[in-house]
Amino acid sequence: MNRYPLWKYLLLLVVLGLGIVYAMPNLYAPDPAVQISGYSADFTVDEKALKKITTALDNANIGYKSAALEEGGSALIRLNAIGDQLSAQRTIEEAINRGTNQGDLYIVALNSAQNTPQWLADLGAKPMNLGLDLAGGVHFVLEVDTPKVVNDRLHDSEEVIKKAIRKARIFNTKTAIDKGALVVTAETQEAQTQVATLIKDELPRMQRKSSEENGKFVVRANLAQEAIKEIEDLAVIQNLSTLRNRVNELGVAEPLVQRLGRNRIIVELPGVQDTARAKKVIGKTANLEFRLEAKPDAGFSQRQKFNHRQEDMQARTGGSYLERRPIITGESVTNATRGFDQETGQPQVNISLDADGGAAMHRATRNNVGRRLGVLFIEYRPSTRTVTNADGVEEQIVEQVAIKNIISLATVQSALGREFRTTGLSENEAGELALLLRSGALAAPMVFVEERTIGPSLGAENIERGILSIQLGMFLVVLIMLAYYRVSGVAANIALAFNVALLAAIMSPFATLTLPGLAGIVLTVGMAVDANVLIFSRIKEEIAAGMPVQSAISTGFDRAFTTILDANITTLIVALILFGIGSGPIKGFAVTLSIGILTSMFTAIVVTRAVINLIYGGRDIKKLSI
Numbered sequence: 001m002n003r004y005p006l007w008k009y010l011l012l013l014v015v016l017g018l019g020i021v022y023a024m025p026n027l028y029a030p031d032p033a034v035q036i037s038g039y040s041a042d043f044t045v046d047e048k049a050l051k052k053i054t055t056a057l058d059n060a061n062i063g064y065k066s067a068a069l070e071e072g073g074s075a076l077i078r079l080n081a082i083g084d085q086l087s088a089q090r091t092i093e094e095a096i097n098r099g100t101n102q103g104d105l106y107i108v109a110l111n112s113a114q115n116t117p118q119w120l121a122d123l124g125a126k127p128m129n130l131g132l133d134l135a136g137g138v139h140f141v142l143e144v145d146t147p148k149v150v151n152d153r154l155h156d157s158e159e160v161i162k163k164a165i166r167k168a169r170i171f172n173t174k175t176a177i178d179k180g181a182l183v184v185t186a187e188t189q190e191a192q193t194q195v196a197t198l199i200k201d202e203l204p205r206m207q208r209k210s211s212e213e214n215g216k217f218v219v220r221a222n223l224a225q226e227a228i229k230e231i232e233d234l235a236v237i238q239n240l241s242t243l244r245n246r247v248n249e250l251g252v253a254e255p256l257v258q259r260l261g262r263n264r265i266i267v268e269l270p271g272v273q274d275t276a277r278a279k280k281v282i283g284k285t286a287n288l289e290f291r292l293e294a295k296p297d298a299g300f301s302q303r304q305k306f307n308h309r310q311e312d313m314q315a316r317t318g319g320s321y322l323e324r325r326p327i328i329t330g331e332s333v334t335n336a337t338r339g340f341d342q343e344t345g346q347p348q349v350n351i352s353l354d355a356d357g358g359a360a361m362h363r364a365t366r367n368n369v370g371r372r373l374g375v376l377f378i379e380y381r382p383s384t385r386t387v388t389n390a391d392g393v394e395e396q397i398v399e400q401v402a403i404k405n406i407i408s409l410a411t412v413q414s415a416l417g418r419e420f421r422t423t424g425l426s427e428n429e430a431g432e433l434a435l436l437l438r439s440g441a442l443a444a445p446m447v448f449v450e451e452r453t454i455g456p457s458l459g460a461e462n463i464e465r466g467i468l469s470i471q472l473g474m475f476l477v478v479l480i481m482l483a484y485y486r487v488s489g490v491a492a493n494i495a496l497a498f499n500v501a502l503l504a505a506i507m508s509p510f511a512t513l514t515l516p517g518l519a520g521i522v523l524t525v526g527m528a529v530d531a532n533v534l535i536f537s538r539i540k541e542e543i544a545a546g547m548p549v550q551s552a553i554s555t556g557f558d559r560a561f562t563t564i565l566d567a568n569i570t571t572l573i574v575a576l577i578l579f580g581i582g583s584g585p586i587k588g589f590a591v592t593l594s595i596g597i598l599t600s601m602f603t604a605i606v607v608t609r610a611v612i613n614l615i616y617g618g619r620d621i622k623k624l625s626i
Helices: 006-027 047-059 082-096 118-122 146-168 189-202 225-250 275-283 311-317 355-366 427-439 458-510 515-544 549-581 584-616
Strands: 031-038 064-070 074-079 106-113 138-144 174-178 181-186 206-213 216-223 256-260 264-269 285-292 303-308 320-323 333-340 347-353 372-388 394-411 419-423 446-453
Touching (some): 006 584, 047 074, 106 446, 138 225, 138 275, 146 181, 146 225, 189 216, 225 256, 320 372, 458 584, 515 584
Antiparallel strands (some): 031 074, 031 106, 064 074, 181 216, 206 216, 347 419, 372 394
16 A cells, blocks of 8 residues: 555656756856857957957956857857956957947947856756846846937928929929928028928928028928927837837847836846847847939939948949939838748848838839849947047047948849848848848937946845745755654655755746745745645544554545645636736746746655655554654
């Protein structure tokens, strides 16, 4: 009686062994590190760049454990101390980014390099991601370039007025943007009045003022402050939505993306490991513009010259002229996926447009079959330059540098619609562009005004106190169980140890551990033996009623099961409600509590019974140590 067959013990050993193996990576502390990757797929870290980096670190007397190239063209520098991260970041940026006219070519980001042994990594085992309140993650503050959005709106208004003036056949007028205002200069007062009326009808939200300057009749139109605020708000809101989509693409658990003030956005990524990729995807402003090649007789005001992306084509052609006004931009894209051309095998981006974008593309290409259509790739890269202020103090200014290149220039064979493709990119570039277009276009470029890793000091203290509370809780529980239940308490304590291991193993790949999550683990430790207390109490009652020991053990486990199940299901329902309606920290607690309930039920009922059966099963015993 009370004997498990061999296969049950073997199955339990396999489950518990896997739990221990997949919980082990949490025993290896990560190294502070700096990760370097190209700002776009054009730039990768090679041996030459890595040598320049290590030389700069040696000259600055910054110690490091290792410097190695990684897959995807990045490099990882493992440092000796976490206090060296910021100085190492500045030193590396000075070594590889300064002195270029194309902005920052490389992203240098703080990172945390895992020390999981290779054999564990090969099995897919990895440590738990830690939340910002413990020791992990990054904190970004980005500033939206709202003046650019307002300026772009002014240029759009200028195009609208130009078209209206041509339609109204008002001759000898000039339009320009001057000091944040749309200025239209006319030859006569009658033409000035007509222009003012057109601005009132076409641009009702602009404030108009007519005047006479140097014998010319001028109409100056400004955006109202309410309109400027609305434009800025819409830009920030669109960037917020786009950033959330991009963070979701990164697969970050419990991220925080929220507005700060008028034109800033906070992004917090708890437990993120690849901070370089996170910074690249979040902060990158990349877009497409589809423009027809300019006609040979077009004036310089109607065309712009751009270089080709491919160096051999650029050397052969010296660049091409495209029309200034795009047919559509990336804002019209509803979906974008990376693929490969079936004939050539070259990477391509399959693009789907919205209804308005598809209609605009169809109109433009239908009337221009035989002309070449250029796909212009526009990328904004941060560039840091040193200036001297009025007090004679040098300070660094971060600016956005627009890099524009033609990635494709092909002859229009027939009218295009909502579905088409573009080529001319490498495989990495195609995947990156598809991700950026799919997640949505940024309404305006953004600049990183603050970047820091959260928690080296406060997080370490939180971790230390959290682990101490778990250890203290386990010690008291183990002591009480041994003192009160003796040999049966040993079985309960073995089950408790396996419960914590299983909890860590399950949480490692799926959850981010926060400070409330640590509280959930402490609660789980107490709840795990609560089921054993119910079982042991039931067994003691059956023995006191005169039932044989072996029968009492079997009856105690069987009859206590219903009570344990009812109690834990109600707690699990509460945890699920907390997860559904709670915020980030509350969700962290709910996740840990939910997993802890399931593991504690398994270990308290199955593992404890297996140990009890191993000690007492199949024996004729008169007294039970309980």
